[in-house]
Amino acid sequence: MTVRRVLGDRNAAVYLGGVLVSGFGDSAMLLVAGIWVKTLTGSSSLAAAVTFCVWAPTMAGPVLGVLADRLPRRSLLIWSNAGLAVLMPVLLAVRAGRDVWLLFAVFFVVGAAAVLADAAEAGLVTATVPAELRGDFNGLRMTVNEAMKLLAPLAGAGLFVRYGGSSVALLDAATFVLAALAFGRLRVRDRPRPATAGGWREQTAQGVRALREHPLLRRLVAAGAVAMLLSGLSSATVYEMADAGLHRPPAFVGVLYAVQGAGSIVAGLVAGAVMRRLPERAFAATGLVLFTTGAAVRAVPSLPVVLAGTLAVGVGLPWVIVAAFTAVQQHTAPELVGRVAAAAGTVVFGPTALAAALGAGLVAVADYRLQLAAVGVAGPAAAWFLLVRRPRRAAPAAEAGRAPGAAGPEVESGAGSTVGSTSGAETGVAAGSAAGSAEAGAPGAVPAAAPAAAAEREDGQPLPGPVEHQ
Numbered sequence: 001m002t003v004r005r006v007l008g009d010r011n012a013a014v015y016l017g018g019v020l021v022s023g024f025g026d027s028a029m030l031l032v033a034g035i036w037v038k039t040l041t042g043s044s045s046l047a048a049a050v051t052f053c054v055w056a057p058t059m060a061g062p063v064l065g066v067l068a069d070r071l072p073r074r075s076l077l078i079w080s081n082a083g084l085a086v087l088m089p090v091l092l093a094v095r096a097g098r099d100v101w102l103l104f105a106v107f108f109v110v111g112a113a114a115v116l117a118d119a120a121e122a123g124l125v126t127a128t129v130p131a132e133l134r135g136d137f138n139g140l141r142m143t144v145n146e147a148m149k150l151l152a153p154l155a156g157a158g159l160f161v162r163y164g165g166s167s168v169a170l171l172d173a174a175t176f177v178l179a180a181l182a183f184g185r186l187r188v189r190d191r192p193r194p195a196t197a198g199g200w201r202e203q204t205a206q207g208v209r210a211l212r213e214h215p216l217l218r219r220l221v222a223a224g225a226v227a228m229l230l231s232g233l234s235s236a237t238v239y240e241m242a243d244a245g246l247h248r249p250p251a252f253v254g255v256l257y258a259v260q261g262a263g264s265i266v267a268g269l270v271a272g273a274v275m276r277r278l279p280e281r282a283f284a285a286t287g288l289v290l291f292t293t294g295a296a297v298r299a300v301p302s303l304p305v306v307l308a309g310t311l312a313v314g315v316g317l318p319w320v321i322v323a324a325f326t327a328v329q330q331h332t333a334p335e336l337v338g339r340v341a342a343a344a345g346t347v348v349f350g351p352t353a354l355a356a357a358l359g360a361g362l363v364a365v366a367d368y369r370l371q372l373a374a375v376g377v378a379g380p381a382a383a384w385f386l387l388v389r390r391p392r393r394a395a396p397a398a399e400a401g402r403a404p405g406a407a408g409p410e411v412e413s414g415a416g417s418t419v420g421s422t423s424g425a426e427t428g429v430a431a432g433s434a435a436g437s438a439e440a441g442a443p444g445a446v447p448a449a450a451p452a453a454a455a456e457r458e459d460g461q462p463l464p465g466p467v468e469h470q
Contacts, residue, residue: 011128011186012137016144018182022081023148025175026110028156029088029168030054031257033103035157036165038239038250040097047250048236048360053104055232055356057112058349061119062204064112065342068119069203069335073127076120077183080113085176091169115345122341126329128188142271142318146264153261157254207339210332211347216280217327219386221344223284224324226382227291229351230375231317234295236359237368244368245301256310263314271322280323285383287319292379299369299376324348 007013030050038047057064068076087106094102129137159167212218238256242248267287275283294312297305324344332340362371 007140009129009137011188014182014185015124015128016141018077018081018179019141020144020148021175021182022179023145024152024155025172025179027148027152027257027261028159029172030107031153031254032156032160032165032168033107034239035160035250035253036094037100037103040094040100043364044239044243045360045364046100047239048356048363050103050107051232051235051352052356052360053107054111054114055349055352056108057115058346058352060112061115061342061346061350062207062339063342064116065119065207065339065345066203068116068123068338068342071120073120073123073338074183074186074188077117077124078180080117080120081176081180081183084110084113085173085180088169088173088176092166094165115342118345119338119342122325122329123337124186124188126332126337128186140268142322143265143268146261146268146314146318148261150258150261150265153254153257157251161251203339207336207343210336210340211328211343214327214331217324217331220280220284220324220327221347223281223288223382223386224321224344224348225351226378227288227317227320228348229355230292230295230378230382232352232355233359233362233371234298234313234375236356236363237298237371240363240368241298241306241372245299246303246306256306259307259310260314263311263316264318265314267315267318267322271319274319275323280327281386284320284323285386287316287323288379288383288386290316291320292316292375295379296372296376299372321348 007016033050034047037050038044041047087109090106091102093099125137156168156171159171211221238253239250242250242252242256246252271283274286278286291313294309294316297309297312300306300309325341325348328341328344329337359371362368
């Protein structure tokens, strides 16, 4: 069974442990931060602004990605989690509405650390997880992370109601400590990466160029950006929907997040099987339509309808994001992966900050149902645009090594460029060739040679060599 194979890899199992504990604390605290602001100020708009603070640092993603490529990635993960553990107790000083600026400031720092950690993690996954397990590992990672939304929001809301927001801040600090300890147990050390010509500006531009020059990757990342833009508009309505639509207290939002987490668990478990049957763009488009339809039906002031729509959001949204980020892992040279992942993160998640700010303002002046209806219209339109150009099959040479019965890779018509090289060896893949998902299995083999690993295990054994991604 593939899950057993993933968990049988020590690095993969330890890494998933760190993701599990940090995901629990983050999910609980992010929910409670909004509830905390709403309780202290009575403002749904200010409560939604917490999301803006978390996502705003993604706009600096390419610059932070250069830092992730320059520093030892495991150490970066350890120290960023340790630093956040020290920072979270600052929230014990929040007592009244005039103190909510502390929440905004702390969550801005949390957002910046998350961008940095995501870039470092992309490099670690590429270097430490065998290629044939990478898609399954990413699917399991998403399932583990999203499973926390079943428990963490309810636990966080319960702690908040019983003991206040300070208790959840301390819980989050403890999970950051545990995550730092888990990442410290990874048996991997970075080899010195090749020196890159140019300063920060040129190195940042390299990540952006690598992303821009890959046609299929560019299309999938753009779809992810649209999905997150619409997600920001949708999520900004959640407190007003609970209050004006369902006539529930702010803490009820925890139930909605738990339901969305259940949908995301389903998404992670079935994504690999679905992707083996659908081309990448069809998979992403299906997720986009499912997510936006679910968001739109939440405009109906009925609890069963809202819960069903929330479940659909949980299933559909991850599929769009998943399709973009495995493409980044699979098609980027190791010394560039931090920058390219961070640049993709800026493109995909940057609109979330803008949409959260816009959505928070719209909630204050207009009926929240108008936002949800707009999301429901925009989603299918974006999905159609994603599918409008018909891909051609890859050349026969690119089909070699593909698993029997697996869907063939997509190639954008007219595309022929290649991306990246490392240590003088060609690592390029035909532009637009099959990308899997950041958190689920790819539908076909990746043509051409995979990049050489830029790390080795601490026991001195080399990491597995290039393997066709099934």
